[in-house]
Amino acid sequence: MTQESLARAVARDRHLPPAATEGARRYVNAWVEPEALGGERVEAFVLILRTRGCYWADAKGCSMCGYSKDTLGRSATPEELAEQLGRALERYGGQPYVKVYTSGSFLDDREVDPVSRAKLAGAFAGRARRLLVETLPEFATAERVVPLKEAFGGELEVALGLESTDPTVLGKFVHKNAPPSAYLDAADRLRALGASPKAYLLLKPPYLTESEALADTVRSIAEAAPHFDTLSVNPVHIQKGTVVEWLYRRDRYRLPWLWSVVEALREGARVRGSRRLVSFPTAGGLPRGPHNCGRCDRTVLAAIEEASLSQEFEALESLDCSCRSRWESVRELEPLGAEA
């Protein structure tokens, strides 16, 4: 099967039938997590809305992304979105940092209509200092960003899934719908509109060895840094119904090591300029997430989190475990796509 037909077959299999009204009234999840605002440690309130989800996930989708399982298979009505927001506000404790995700693009009108977007931003106005939303680059336009900024009044942060600045990695391995230049241009537009652009960079897309993946992330940090305020290194974890899962099940994909995350931050810290460089690995230390030997995972994850919050990366130098030498030999010897 070619990479193209595999991606389309996987997208077809995970397509959801339109959901009933009851499910559409409930958001997917909400929680509080540690974050930093400027130099200050704060709590962030995270909300995942249930929406139509990413249009690109229906057509083909990105090789590592299984977020469409949390979507409706149709657009949510303004009333349903209002109900989800109302329920979420009952759990909101005044955290200064609010992150709202949709398993797609918050700025795509098919996922969240303009009136609902403004209502949501307005609900946190005067209560949160920073509001983060995510979008594909084509929706990062003045027409969508300016009303949102006005409704919120505080700092608006907009995250873009740039993943890699290499056009081949982004197009052929990650399967994004636009080249890296579209993401860099969108970041520049966002900055000009007074929003703060944040880049997600994917560590170890399929079809790259551990060392190729690390080099790709470090180069991407250097090339993205002039355009973004924050660079977030996101190591791959295995999500259901994805190309990455298909390859993983056939022993053709090995999850990234946490040592690679550590190294990406250490090397990235030297090339990021004054930008914020962070990593909060999802499913870290778990079998389907980035992991080391199992004995050192907790310590290494805690050090990664601490470095991300404090922006002090020196402590990462002193981490060690007997599995580090195995990771080093994998970097030298791993054949393409093989299990290490």
Ligand code: SF4
């Ligand atoms: S990673 Fe983003 S663009 Fe790609 S399918 Fe998932 S939600 Fe859509």
Ligand SMILES: [Zn+2]
């Ligand atoms: Zn170890």
